[in-house]
């Protein structure tokens with residue numbers, strides 16, 4: 283099996299690809315935000331050595347930004363002692379001389395974040411510093427209305443699931459669909475894209491009425507097959523006393539991690555899984571992706587919601603905003619979540635399993651050859667859920683497939699026969715898409731701003747449309 287699909291990879295040099303404006307507009311903004319964050323921390327620090335290191339990091343990031351904006355050649359990544367650098371530098375050597383604004387999108391975007399991480403990993407006092415942490419917490423705080431709405435919903439449904447009242451199979455199926463859609467649309471709140479959205483814009487993306495309206499925006503919806511698959515595993519006598527595991531390869535922190543935990547907690551409470559394994563990243567990644575520390579921060583916020591939501595932030599103080607108080611009911615519902623999730627975690631039913639394989643540059647077609655241990659591990663489960671756009675791009679190889687290509691085909695070695703039951707929950711934020719019915723791509727391109735006959739699949743760039751694609755491994 284080819285290590286990657288042999289089709290044209292999307293390139294930052296292609297004006298019809300989202301890569302083109304991503305490299306020219308969004309990467310410089312992302313690096314500038316990182317510079318601002320590091321500079322602010324330098325300003326606050328009182329340890330001379332740490333300050334000096336911070337100034338060097340700011341200089342590193344400024345040099346990186348200059349390289350990107352002036353289309354310089356990609357340089358080998360400095361060896362920071364982690365084995366994945368060799369892979370990055372081998373692939374860079376194979377690409378030959380390549381510059382930022384004319385390079386394969388998937389490789390170069392991963393290279394960007396892996397390169398940023400060496401400025402910190404090669405330091406003494408900034409090794410575990412997450413330059414995107416401030417933004418993650420800020421977005422989670424801005425998601426307060428949807429966080430509270432979902433906390434109330436979650437407490438009700440778990441209480442109902444636990445009550446002895448007879449279950450209506452249709453209602454159970456609807457609940458599964460609702461929980462998966464909550465988890466899917468949490469991906470729309472994507473920091474790395476939200477370089478310009480306001481607090482109100484973020485909230486509009488997240489409420490339950492937004493989700494109902496978005497139902498028609500799910501272009502592929504394999505949830506019925508996924509539910510049947512999990513229900514069959516639950517009913518299988520051979521699995522009655524065995525572990526039934528669901529893995530979630532995570533995407534973004536903050537609100538998206540919150541909805542991932544809502545899904546995980548629901549699966550465990552409904553008996554559709556006995557264990558949920560979460561796969562976070564090991565380095566700050568694509569601005570908003572989950573690090574193990576983000577899981578701890580989220581639980582800490584839920585453990586003391588009044589402190590998290592009622593303490594004015596620096597911005598609040600500057601604007602003279604006094605955060606609204608939480609009601610007793612809201613505090614109680616958040617406390618319920620905290621108790622549920624920390625108990626699941628404490629009892630080993632909710633497991634965090636970071637691995638550097640998730641921050642490598644290539645498509646997941648490479649996993650069976652390059653990370654057999656990881657594939658063998660996730661094959662243990664009944665289902666492996668891949669969240670978000672970048673994971674989808676890696677699953678199908680970030681290449682210019684015909685959009686009607688079956689998802690099972692685009693998965694290559696992770697498709698049927700791999701033993702992996704793969705579910706992609708993805709809001710579209712890039713060019714690549716597969717599994718569409720004939721005519722859908724053309725219809726969406728012809729909508730206002732859809733890209734028309736320019737060759738650019740613009741409708742796929744803003745997180746408004748989604749695919750929920752399933753492939754059975756057996």
Ligand SMILES: O=P(O)(O)OC[C@@]1(O)O[C@H](CO)[C@@H](O)[C@@H]1O
Pocket residue numbers: 304308391469472474475533534568570669670671672673675711712
């Ligand atoms: O994986 P996520 O968080 O849903 O999205 C990642 C992303 O923001 O980064 C890339 C463009 O910079 C695209 O894959 C996508 O827009």
Ligand SMILES: [Mg+2]
Pocket residue numbers: 469470471472533534538669670671
């Ligand atoms: Mg995302």
Ligand SMILES: [Mn+2]
Pocket residue numbers: 533534568570571670672
């Ligand atoms: Mn992400």
